[in-house]
Amino acid sequence: MSLRPILWILAFATLWVALVGPTLDGWYAALIGVGGAVGIMAALQRNASPDRPILRPLAVLRSLPYAASQAIGGGIDVARRAFSPSLPVAPEMIRYRLRLPPGPARILFVNITSLLPGTFSAQLEDDEVTVHLLADTGDTEERLRELERRVAMSFGLSLPS
Numbered sequence: 001m002s003l004r005p006i007l008w009i010l011a012f013a014t015l016w017v018a019l020v021g022p023t024l025d026g027w028y029a030a031l032i033g034v035g036g037a038v039g040i041m042a043a044l045q046r047n048a049s050p051d052r053p054i055l056r057p058l059a060v061l062r063s064l065p066y067a068a069s070q071a072i073g074g075g076i077d078v079a080r081r082a083f084s085p086s087l088p089v090a091p092e093m094i095r096y097r098l099r100l101p102p103g104p105a106r107i108l109f110v111n112i113t114s115l116l117p118g119t120f121s122a123q124l125e126d127d128e129v130t131v132h133l134l135a136d137t138g139d140t141e142e143r144l145r146e147l148e149r150r151v152a153m154s155f156g157l158s159l160p161s
Helices: 003-022 025-048 055-081 104-115 140-155
Strands: 092-095 120-125 130-133
Touching: 003 025, 003 055, 025 140, 055 104, 092 140, 104 120, 104 130, 104 140, 120 140, 130 140
Parallel strands: none
Antiparallel strands: 092 130, 120 130
């Protein structure tokens, strides 16, 4: 028997507790939610292939603190710029060449790019995403590369250098 379903159960149960809290209220909903998520992951696993990878629950859990810190940092950055006229707001658009293969990993990357402080993914075209910046801080490409690396890790993919 594979350990993967057990890892999925642990990952989704941990996520449930993180979102709802360590309470037994609504345990039946947790069983349905976690059971449904594990069932979906099992179905996806059966249909997985090199060109259609699936998320790896433990890798996703390892990336959650990073994602949460970036989302909170992004919210704080936008709020500071809105309420402090001394902070620069110099909108700019950049093009970022993706290393992720087309498919779910690339779509996830484009969607969560907007969680990075001062960024918003505006358009995906071929192997490039256009990213709107509130102000260029000089480290945007480095932050996008780190996010892309973490998304690849969550799907068990390796990126070209």
